[in-house]
Amino acid sequence: MENHTDILSKITPTTGERRTILDPATGAEVGEAPVHTLEDLELAISAAGAAQPQWAALGHEARSAALHKAADAIESNAEELARILSREQGKPLNGPNARFEVGACAAWLRAAASTPLDAETVVDDGESYAKIYYRPIGVVGAIGPWNWPMMITVWQLAPALRMGNTVVVKPSEYTPLSVLALAHVINKELPEGVLSVVSGGREVGARLASHPEIGKVMFTGSTATGKEIIRSSADTVKRLTLELGGNDAGIVLPDADPAVIAEGLFWGAFINTGQTCAALKRLYVHTDIYDDVCQALTSVAAAAPMGVGLDENNVLGPLQNQQQYDIVARLVESAKDSGARVLLGGDPQADQPGYFYPTTLMADINNDNPLVREEQFGPVLPIIRYNTVAEAVAMANGLDVGLGASVWSSDLEAARDVAAQIQAGTVWINKHGAVDPRIPFGGAKQSGYGLEFGVEGLKALGVPQVING
Numbered sequence: 001m002e003n004h005t006d007i008l009s010k011i012t013p014t015t016g017e018r019r020t021i022l023d024p025a026t027g028a029e030v031g032e033a034p035v036h037t038l039e040d041l042e043l044a045i046s047a048a049g050a051a052q053p054q055w056a057a058l059g060h061e062a063r064s065a066a067l068h069k070a071a072d073a074i075e076s077n078a079e080e081l082a083r084i085l086s087r088e089q090g091k092p093l094n095g096p097n098a099r100f101e102v103g104a105c106a107a108w109l110r111a112a113a114s115t116p117l118d119a120e121t122v123v124d125d126g127e128s129y130a131k132i133y134y135r136p137i138g139v140v141g142a143i144g145p146w147n148w149p150m151m152i153t154v155w156q157l158a159p160a161l162r163m164g165n166t167v168v169v170k171p172s173e174y175t176p177l178s179v180l181a182l183a184h185v186i187n188k189e190l191p192e193g194v195l196s197v198v199s200g201g202r203e204v205g206a207r208l209a210s211h212p213e214i215g216k217v218m219f220t221g222s223t224a225t226g227k228e229i230i231r232s233s234a235d236t237v238k239r240l241t242l243e244l245g246g247n248d249a250g251i252v253l254p255d256a257d258p259a260v261i262a263e264g265l266f267w268g269a270f271i272n273t274g275q276t277c278a279a280l281k282r283l284y285v286h287t288d289i290y291d292d293v294c295q296a297l298t299s300v301a302a303a304a305p306m307g308v309g310l311d312e313n314n315v316l317g318p319l320q321n322q323q324q325y326d327i328v329a330r331l332v333e334s335a336k337d338s339g340a341r342v343l344l345g346g347d348p349q350a351d352q353p354g355y356f357y358p359t360t361l362m363a364d365i366n367n368d369n370p371l372v373r374e375e376q377f378g379p380v381l382p383i384i385r386y387n388t389v390a391e392a393v394a395m396a397n398g399l400d401v402g403l404g405a406s407v408w409s410s411d412l413e414a415a416r417d418v419a420a421q422i423q424a425g426t427v428w429i430n431k432h433g434a435v436d437p438r439i440p441f442g443g444a445k446q447s448g449y450g451l452e453f454g455v456e457g458l459k460a461l462g463v464p465q466v467i468n469g
């Protein structure tokens with residue numbers, strides 16, 4: 001076991017260009033990250049290409065054993081990894097935040113290692129015999145965002161490695177240390193070249209997406225970048241899994257009990273201080289219980305402490321970067337200007353260090369307000385009143401993204417009926433954003449395509465081959 005300053009010192013570059021990473025809560029230095037170049041990317045891709053045949057030849061059992069050992073290594077270094085993550089990303093240690101994220105890394109590695117995937121017999125009728133096998137793709141590129149940098153990197157690399165591919169990761173330029181630290185720990189259990197991290201800027205991501213030696217790109221990030229990746233990968237016809245932006249709707253039916261659902265609504269929206277792809281970002285509440293839901297949600301939200309991540313008391317943190325802070329501040333201002341009612345927050349303190357934006361709830365807001373239509377990705381929730389369920393469903397479906405959604409009701413069957421009408425990759429009932437390594441996850445509309453997790457997630461990291469005869 002290493003302490004977190006040991007891990008940081010091991011990943012600090014000794015040569016080449018480097019960049020100082022600052023804590024978004026305090027502005028203090030966290031560490032130094034390498035600024036890798038396109039030449040570094042070439043070296044990583046050729047090392048990954050060289051290592052791949054042997055890694056594939058190990059077979060599922062040996063690769064799974066290595067992934068379980070990597071999960072053990074994460075668990076033995078969990079506190080150190082959580083501290084690095086908390087300081088770089090900003091998320092608190094407690095709540096569904098840094099310690100939770102590191103725990104999820106081990107859990108998803110184990111799930112990818114343990115999920116069986118056998119060849120499937122598709123026809124066997126005495127005349128024809130055909131079977132589908134899932135072969136390794138080769139070298140997989142993994143490009144990730146800054147909000148859940150460790151967990152999303154594991155979502156991408158775990159199934160890729162399990163299926164016999166080698167992986168080159170390009171972390172977000174905002175959170176390279178978290179991913180480098182994670183890979184440092186995992187790599188103790190993997191052969192040389194099987195997993196590498198190229199900590200560069202957008203040009204490194206763009207080259208990874210167009211590189212002829214990359215067979216597949218796993219991408220999680222904004223819809224705008226996803227579209228660029230589709231374009232840059234076109235010439236080499238790469239396989240893609242695209243987990244893109246969302247603007248998840250929640251619909252509270254008139255029979256829901258506000259006191260019972262308030263806590264779930266709060267964490268559905270404010271997990272990771274709202275910086276979560278599948279967080280609740282617009283809440284539609286029936287007029288009969290609108291005021292009660294607003295009141296119950298305000299009480300829960302007002303009681304959630306926000307502050308520096310390493311303080312054990314906090315469960316909400318800062319925005320990760322200035323750019324995101326500016327987006328949130330702009331959208332709340334536009335809502336206030338339109339006459340929406342501030343239930344809580346909306347009054348950032350300019351003189352305070354760090355990118356803290358207060359927990360904000362906005363009521364009586366129009367459905368076409370920018371705070372509703374754009375992905376705010378911060379600790380803000382607009383609450384929209386509706387009169388009929390058909391109207392709520394139409395508003396929920398009114399955008400061109402569809403990652404997650406939720407329906408809240410005391411009647412499970414009624415909630416399922418409404419869920420079936422919503423255009424989203426996942427519709428949760430009486431919860432929002434709960435992911436599970438056994439349950440496939442992916443987007444509808446411009447929230448992307450391809451599934452992660454479970455057997456479907458493993459299949460997505462293989463090339464299907466049919467042997468007919």
Ligand code: NAD
Binds near residue numbers: 144145147148202203
């Ligand atoms: P982003 O698209 O700005 O960046 C993501 C990654 O893409 C970064 O590593 C970046 O360097 C890289 N990149 C930038 N330009 C590139 C290019 N032309 N080619 C290849 N790579 C390039 O996203 P972000 O701001 O880091 O993340 C926030 C967004 O991600 C939000 O929209 C959020 O909803 C989405 N997200 C989606 C999921 C999901 O599972 N669907 C999960 C987390 C985040």
